[in-house]
Amino acid sequence: MSIQVSPMPIPNPDEVSLKSALTDRDPYLTELLNQCQGLSIQLLLEPESISWIQELRDRAAAWVRQCILPTTKDEEWRFTDMSFLKQLTFRALPQRLELAASAVAPLTLSEAAHSRLVFVDGVYAPTLSSVASLPDELVISNLAGLPLAYRSRVRDYLATAQGAAEVFTALNTSGLIDVAVVWVPKHLIVETPIHLLFISTASGTPTISQPRCLVVAESGSSVTLIEDYLNQANIESPEEGEAEVGEAVYFTNAVTEICLEAGAQVNHTRIERESPAAFHIGKSAITQARNSRYTCNAITLGAKLSRHNLEVFQHGEQTETTLNGLVTINSQQTTDTHSVIALNYPHGTSTQLHKCIIADQAHAVFNGKILVPQSAQLTNAGQLNRNLLLSPRARVDTKPQLEITADNVKCTHGATISQLDKEEVFYLQSRGLDATAAHNLLINAFATEIINKLPVASLRQTLIAAVSHQHL
Amino acid sequence: MIVEKAQVVLSVRELTAEVEGTPILKGVNLEVKAGEIHAIMGPNGSGKSTFSKVLAGHPAYEVTGGEVRFLGQNLLELEPEERARAGLFLAFQYPMEIPGVSNLDFLRVAYNSRRKQQGLEEMDSFDFDELVREKLEVVRMNPAFLSRSVNEGFSGGEKKRNEILQMALLAPKLGILDETDSGLDIDALKIVAQGVNQLASPENAMILITHYQRLLNYIVPDFVHVMADGRIIDSGSKELALELESHGYDWVLEQAATEVGTR
Ligand SMILES: Nc1ncnc2c1ncn2[C@@H]1O[C@H](COP(=O)(O)OP(=O)(O)OP(=O)(O)O)[C@@H](O)[C@H]1O
Ligand SMILES: [Mg+2]
Numbered sequence: 001m002s003i004q005v006s007p008m009p010i011p012n013p014d015e016v017s018l019k020s021a022l023t024d025r026d027p028y029l030t031e032l033l034n035q036c037q038g039l040s041i042q043l044l045l046e047p048e049s050i051s052w053i054q055e056l057r058d059r060a061a062a063w064v065r066q067c068i069l070p071t072t073k074d075e076e077w078r079f080t081d082m083s084f085l086k087q088l089t090f091r092a093l094p095q096r097l098e099l100a101a102s103a104v105a106p107l108t109l110s111e112a113a114h115s116r117l118v119f120v121d122g123v124y125a126p127t128l129s130s131v132a133s134l135p136d137e138l139v140i141s142n143l144a145g146l147p148l149a150y151r152s153r154v155r156d157y158l159a160t161a162q163g164a165a166e167v168f169t170a171l172n173t174s175g176l177i178d179v180a181v182v183w184v185p186k187h188l189i190v191e192t193p194i195h196l197l198f199i200s201t202a203s204g205t206p207t208i209s210q211p212r213c214l215v216v217a218e219s220g221s222s223v224t225l226i227e228d229y230l231n232q233a234n235i236e237s238p239e240e241g242e243a244e245v246g247e248a249v250y251f252t253n254a255v256t257e258i259c260l261e262a263g264a265q266v267n268h269t270r271i272e273r274e275s276p277a278a279f280h281i282g283k284s285a286i287t288q289a290r291n292s293r294y295t296c297n298a299i300t301l302g303a304k305l306s307r308h309n310l311e312v313f314q315h316g317e318q319t320e321t322t323l324n325g326l327v328t329i330n331s332q333q334t335t336d337t338h339s340v341i342a343l344n345y346p347h348g349t350s351t352q353l354h355k356c357i358i359a360d361q362a363h364a365v366f367n368g369k370i371l372v373p374q375s376a377q378l379t380n381a382g383q384l385n386r387n388l389l390l391s392p393r394a395r396v397d398t399k400p401q402l403e404i405t406a407d408n409v410k411c412t413h414g415a416t417i418s419q420l421d422k423e424e425v426f427y428l429q430s431r432g433l434d435a436t437a438a439h440n441l442l443i444n445a446f447a448t449e450i451i452n453k454l455p456v457a458s459l460r461q462t463l464i465a466a467v468s469h470q471h472l
Numbered sequence: 473m474i475v476e477k478a479q480v481v482l483s484v485r486e487l488t489a490e491v492e493g494t495p496i497l498k499g500v501n502l503e504v505k506a507g508e509i510h511a512i513m514g515p516n517g518s519g520k521s522t523f524s525k526v527l528a529g530h531p532a533y534e535v536t537g538g539e540v541r542f543l544g545q546n547l548l549e550l551e552p553e554e555r556a557r558a559g560l561f562l563a564f565q566y567p568m569e570i571p572g573v574s575n576l577d578f579l580r581v582a583y584n585s586r587r588k589q590q591g592l593e594e595m596d597s598f599d600f601d602e603l604v605r606e607k608l609e610v611v612r613m614n615p616a617f618l619s620r621s622v623n624e625g626f627s628g629g630e631k632k633r634n635e636i637l638q639m640a641l642l643a644p645k646l647g648i649l650d651e652t653d654s655g656l657d658i659d660a661l662k663i664v665a666q667g668v669n670q671l672a673s674p675e676n677a678m679i680l681i682t683h684y685q686r687l688l689n690y691i692v693p694d695f696v697h698v699m700a701d702g703r704i705i706d707s708g709s710k711e712l713a714l715e716l717e718s719h720g721y722d723w724v725l726e727q728a729a730t731e732v733g734t735r
Contacts, residue, residue: 422531427568429552430528430561431578431638432585438553441581445572445621 026068035092036175043144060173090208097201112195122209139183161285184221202250213256217264231275248275260292274302290316325354326450329362336365358394383413475507487538498702514699557589559645563635570622628655653687665690
């Protein structure tokens, strides 16, 4: 079975109404949808934009009403049981907690002190955001802050990526209230990394929030993005107070679309460090025009259950795609990474290294699909999935999925599952490291290969510390 | 050098050990005092590496009998890292490659764990950098090796030099060198031998496991032992190594057999 990356756009409402008998098939999903739709667009936008967004939402909602939540009977969700989700009722809250700048400070990056957009529960927080150090030509803001011309240009990009009909993506669109927009004009090279920080304030009642990003890198431009998901409790007590963090039950359903035009370069880091009881479903939909270069560093540390759908569609010749992934989980966490790279044109290359560290009874899933149709001659695709199991009850399900019909291509793939090497541990012990220190050094070494690829030094340090802390 | 009334560093009595139920060491006896250099020779598979790894505390080997005292302590009770911190160092015949761990970080962590044991403060990266560069001189190693992963992609000889570098940093009371000379070119052999000689002092001791007299031209042993079938069957002065070189092991094995026979 193949991943359903449906090229199908979301059907328009008229078509949908014809099939009304088939709507509201999944009461749980309908309730989730009603919650999300209950949040209205409270942005100061001209009526034209508002009605366009409303239309987009309605169309997506009508589609969601025809869907059901995936179960383990779906090939794409075979190893990831979403039934946990259904045990909880999530509410979309219209009001968000006001966060003080001082409270958010520990989570900001010194390298991006004035190149940051902050969204709290999916709502733009202008007082916590600052873009002062970014070039004036760069367009970066929420929807309402966009220059008028861009508000209409956004329509050509938002919710247009392939795979928009996937149920969680459509759910996000159906409740769209705002968008973090980064628009890099032609030939602009943005050196300063941009931090897109999505904070959940959930603590008591389970809540859902649906962050949304749109990144357009025009031809010849270059930008570095850090998309970051976490809970406010991480801020208040990043060191101790884990019990408190553990109680925050919420659902983040995020969608990011990134469009690279000819010759553009995007270095995209995505960090999921939600609270341990959270649910996180994230979509990264990337469209690459010719000669563009896209790099993703996806780091997954948090959430009880998380899923990352990383989908890259090459829309021109000679594109370069690099996907680096690190999953590091413990206790009862489940993390599922489903990636798709569709190499549709000649001379494309893709390199993927996905690494998982799995402790306790945690469970990692990796499904790496690479499509090389007849049209994609002279492409070069490499994929490697390496898993480090730290306990006998840790589990990994890994599946490379290469669908190659072109004949003149070079494709390699591999998956390894290993434990800490006893001989390596002994070697370290024989030099005076105790067993814990030896384990730590080896686990960090495994993680560092990916973490070192991150473009921001302070983040590398934070993450290495987080990995050590997690597997102590 | 043999020192009058020197402290006993290592004392092994009737040591037996097995791996997965197969006996390998069948009653090893050895006493090493401060200042001494001992050489252990012997045919392939006779148990030399096993002996060294048992001393270092490798978990794959089970000690089934005998006693080992290191600086007066019961060595067999200690965890491998405790043995290291107490001053036992094994330069491995086949040093491990550890991808992703920088050699410099590894050396620093190892060095600091020894310092902690000695009740000293940890050394910061800056001072350690200086120290390690100084020690690099001992084995004439290129500083570029510091930023690489531990032993990863090192040539055989480079790995051996890295072992001696570690020994130089950790300044052990007992250094056990398991075939450190194998795989070294002539120049490297001299460098390593000089390094070892530089580290040898009246306060510490060395055990060299080797197949070749060549190493012993550079590091002159006070005692030479022959191990065969899990036992030390003959011990002598440095001349024993020369005799082995010209007559081979059969000679000493036969002698041992007749000795047993005439008893
Ligand atoms: N982990 C192990 N599992 C099974 N057999 C082992 C193991 N370690 C050692 N042996 C066996 O024990 C015997 C002694 O091996 P050891 O490596 O100690 O010999 P050695 O004297 O160091 O030989 P060489 O001169 O070739 O290095 C050999 O027969 C070897 O195959
Ligand atoms: Mg050996």
